Amino acid sequence: MQCRPIERLPDGAAWEYELEFDGYRALGIKSAGGVMLMSRNEKGFSGRFPRIAKAFEKLVDETIVDGEIIALDESGRPSFKMLQNYNHAGTTLGFYAFDLLHLSGRSLLGWPLNERRELLRTKVMARLPNAIRFSETLDAPAAEVIAAVRAQRLEGAIAKRRDSLYEPGRRSGAWVKLRVNQGQELVIGGYVPSGRNFDSIIVGYYAGRELIYVAQIRNGFVPSVREAVFKRFRGPDTKQCAFANPPQRDRGRWGYGLTADKMLECRWLKPRLVAQIEYAEWTEGDHLRHSKFVALREDKDPRKVRRETAGR
Secondary structure, eight states: OOOEEOSSOOOSTTEEEEEEOSSEEEEEEEETTEEEEEETTSOBOTTTSHHHHHHGGGSOSSEEEEEEEEEEOTTSOBOHHHHHTOOSSSOEEEEEEEEEEEETTEEOTTSOHHHHHHHIIIIIGGGSOTTEEEOOOOOSOHHHHHHHHHHTTOOEEEEEETTOOOOTTOOOSSEEEEEOSSEEEEEEEEEEEETTEEEEEEEEEEETTEEEEEEEEOTTOOHHHHHHHHHHHSSOEESSOOBSSOOBSSOTTTTOOOBHHHHTTOEEEEEEEEEEEEOSEEOTTSOEESOEEEEEESSOOGGGOOOOOBOO
16 A cells, blocks of 8 residues: 655544655565565565564464565664665664554455554564564644654654555555655656766656656765666666657756757666655756755656655
8 A cells, every 4th residue: 555645744533643764665474484575566675684574484374564674874763875775784674564464364454554553563563573663653743743753854754544444556545645855756767978877867757657857867976876876777778768848948947957959968768767866846847956866766666656745
């Protein structure tokens, strides 16, 4: 089940709140005595995060837990960059569990959220080691939740209807997310080459079936990261530009437009890679100002990347 991005957190007794973690969404699955850690686009995470996968060996058979894999920085805050560059040493990993889909072979998809979470807390968490933690409900009004998230410089907040059923793959609006920081995932549709590497990446989001160009991003690439990202460009090359909106007549007030002359420099990619991007703001022309690359995201379906807005 997925969250619908919103601009204002809903308030009232029908809703409960959790932190939005800056990590990889994943399912912990125990079936027929075996354990699988799986991303939401059905990629296996067990080999990459073996300690988290092993922790789920304590689950009873035929049980599925929904949650998020995170890495903590030196101040104890989730850091997606540290998670994406995780090398099995010197990084504190954890899995925050927030929902229970199946328990001992019984499907809970048709149960209300508050009952699923109570079963998760009372019947499952006690069996699991400290690497698996329960995502606590934030017991406060919406305005106080947002103020606390902003003060701690965290990613954002999630609001879920207490009576919501679990709807796999859907953004029904029963779960919503409010991003407090300025950042989101964007699809890489091309790059500007420079020597044997690249100078910048060209990114956008999907509006319906169209990929909309929003930024050319140079910042955020240290040499090792630039090299690792460039290796991922090999393979999905194409001569066709995937973006629906360029070229533009000029580069605009902030210089972020993609003109016909600039497009002659570009190398196009099939839109298969997703990047986490930070930025100062959206311009009136639907471009990003002062944008910076953070990391590639392996757990996101490019076709589901939409424009998000930092809220209040």
